[in-house]
Amino acid sequence: MSTNSFDVIVIGGGPGGYIAAIRAAQLGFQVACIDEWKNAKGGPAPGGTCTNVGCIPSKALLQSSEHYEQAHHHFADHGIGLKDLSIDVTKMLGRKDTVVKQNNDGILYLFKKNKISFFHGRGAFAGAGEGGYQVTVGEQTLSGKQVIVATGSNARALPGTPFDEESILSNDGALRIGAVPKKLGLIGAGVIGLEMGSVWRRLGAEVTVLEGLPTFLGAVDEQIAKEAHKAFVKQGLKIELGVKVGEIKRGKKGVSVQYTSAKGEAQTLDVDKLIVSIGRVPNTIGLNAEAVGLKLDERGAIVVDDECRTNLPGVWAVGDVVRGPMLAHKAEEEGVAVAERIAGQHGHVNFNTVPWVIYTSPEIAWVGQTEQQLKAAGRAYKAGTFPFLANGRARALGDTTGMVKFLADAATDEILGVHIVGPMASELIAEAVVAMEFRASSEDIARICHAHPSLSEATKEAALAVDKRTLNF
Ligand code: FAD
Numbered sequence: 233m234s235t236n237s238f239d240v241i242v243i244g245g246g247p248g249g250y251i252a253a254i255r256a257a258q259l260g261f262q263v264a265c266i267d268e269w270k271n272a273k274g275g276p277a278p279g280g281t282c283t284n285v286g287c288i289p290s291k292a293l294l295q296s297s298e299h300y301e302q303a304h305h306h307f308a309d310h311g312i313g314l315k316d317l318s319i320d321v322t323k324m325l326g327r328k329d330t331v332v333k334q335n336n337d338g339i340l341y342l343f344k345k346n347k348i349s350f351f352h353g354r355g356a357f358a359g360a361g362e363g364g365y366q367v368t369v370g371e372q373t374l375s376g377k378q379v380i381v382a383t384g385s386n387a388r389a390l391p392g393t394p395f396d397e398e399s400i401l402s403n404d405g406a407l408r409i410g411a412v413p414k415k416l417g418l419i420g421a422g423v424i425g426l427e428m429g430s431v432w433r434r435l436g437a438e439v440t441v442l443e444g445l446p447t448f449l450g451a452v453d454e455q456i457a458k459e460a461h462k463a464f465v466k467q468g469l470k471i472e473l474g475v476k477v478g479e480i481k482r483g484k485k486g487v488s489v490q491y492t493s494a495k496g497e498a499q500t501l502d503v504d505k506l507i508v509s510i511g512r513v514p515n516t517i518g519l520n521a522e523a524v525g526l527k528l529d530e531r532g533a534i535v536v537d538d539e540c541r542t543n544l545p546g547v548w549a550v551g552d553v554v555r556g557p558m559l560a561h562k563a564e565e566e567g568v569a570v571a572e573r574i575a576g577q578h579g580h581v582n583f584n585t586v587p588w589v590i591y592t593s594p595e596i597a598w599v600g601q602t603e604q605q606l607k608a609a610g611r612a613y614k615a616g617t618f619p620f621l622a623n624g625r626a627r628a629l630g631d632t633t634g635m636v637k638f639l640a641d642a643a644t645d646e647i648l649g650v651h652i653v654g655p656m657a658s659e660l661i662a663e664a665v666v667a668m669e670f671r672a673s674s675e676d677i678a679r680i681c682h683a684h685p686s687l688s689e690a691t692k693e694a695a696l697a698v699d700k701r702t703l704n705f
């Protein structure tokens with residue numbers, strides 16, 4: 233095999249791409265991974281949106297800002313007094329950048345460890361021949377028997393309002409605001425809107441979120457969304473639902489947003505910075521998909537079947553660039569499954585058990601179906617809830633907001649959905665994912681011994697609640 237010939241070429245080094253490359257290498261293939269992301273010095277920064285401007289840096293800032301919030305408002309409850317509490321945003325951003333770099337370096341190390349050839353630059357299809365596909369990167373042409381496209385997604389801008397990343401920000405600029413703005417506006421009360429809104433509110437900004445839909449977090453179980461909404465409003469996050477955003481003007485002092493409120497009144501929101509978080513679009517810029525006839529849909533996503541096969545033999549696509557939820561772990565699961573299918577194995581992704589987490593405080597996490605989905609489907613179900621208020625560990629932590637909610641089939645008791653709003657929901661949801669993957673009943677969870685005192689006891693109690701036999705409530 234020539235140095236530029238590979239069994240598998242992966243285009244894109246985000247969670248979908250780099251994990252696919254590692255799994256393919258584990259299975260004995262000669263693998264190349266091409267990624268174009270540059271760090272501040274122009275060097276390689278693999279890990280994609282997730283590592284550079286998504287999951288990792290947002291969680292770093294969520295942690296820093298939560299520490300500040302705790303110190304500012306809650307340490308006193310524990311008898312801890314602080315004088316001269318201050319924030320150094322530059323240092324906070326610097327720490328976040330260090331965490332990102334540790335992850336970039338970790339991926340470069342994993343490429344080496346797994347003998348994956350890494351190419352820094354843009355990968356573009358150049359043609360197809362007998363031996364597979366030609367892909368250019370810079371001056372080089374690689375050939376690969378199989379190609380996995382994992383080129384991710386980009387932030388969606390409002391029509392006529394491009395991001396300048398100074399006052400009108402995508403997720404990228406939202407993670408680089410150099411000083412706490414006095415007034416911050418966000419358009420879109422989705423995952424990014426709530427997470428980034430929380431970061432800057434905790435640090436002292438007056439935050440207003442404008443949401444187009446009349447319902448708050450429509451994809452989340454209604455009872456859970458209501459509880460979360462109550463908590464966010466209490467914290468001081470201003471959320472306006474059912475608005476219609478009109479003209480957006482950028483001035484010397486900031487940004488002015490004209491909008492119509494749910495009541496039909498013309499309103500103006502003046503802010504120092506505006507984050508636009510209205511969803512993301514699949515990215516195939518520069519991939520030269522036309523050169524090989526790779527089929528895209530009307531949204532620009534690569535068309536794939538249930539197993540991530542594109543219309544071209546030997547070309548696969550995974551992650552944000554294809555249908556399905558735009559989540560790092562979904563991209564990773566697809567990457568692993570595709571590598572295994574290339575090896576003739578039966579890789580599988582169970583879309584019914586992909587968990588969602590919103591890393592606000594309280595955290596929101598869920599897996600499976602919501603109560604409104606079960607009602608709409610006419611499915612007979614039983615519900616059980618347990619509040620963290622009645623959980624000893626939550627009381628000791630001083631964080632009793634929220635609940636765990638189980639939904640189970642009325643006849644078989646099989647768990648159909650688990651929904652959590654409250655402390656460490658992101659960690660607690662893993663038990664529910666395992667349970668659903670093994671098609672457990674709520675009684676199975678209710679009969680398992682959970683450590684005391686722990687937040688996971690709320691999960692057990694919510695399972696008990698399905699059968700109306702909670703022990704501590
Ligand atoms: P990406 O991560 O977008 O990676 C694609 C890579 O391909 C990029 O490095 C890009 O530069 C490169 N590329 C593109 N085209 C080419 C080309 N032609 N040649 C070479 N390289 C190319 N998800 C979660 O599960 N949990 C979270 O907490 C979470 N938080 C998020 C927070 C924010 C602010 C954002 C924006 C997203 C968040 N996400 C989160 C979503 C998550 O980041 C994505 O679902 C995930 O990154 C998708 O992985 P991917 O590999 O498909 O694409």
Ligand code: NAI
Nearest residue numbers: 420421422423424425443444445509510511512558589590
């Ligand atoms: P989103 O889809 O979560 O939310 C977008 C929101 O904007 C929706 O509520 C939508 O109704 C609203 N909206 C759309 N157009 C609008 C308009 N013109 N005016 C007012 N409101 C409008 O998208 P978001 O927050 O941009 O995040 C993108 C994706 O990134 C998420 O869907 C998720 O897949 C991923 N992500 C995941 C995270 C996690 O797992 N914790 C964290 C952040 C992002």
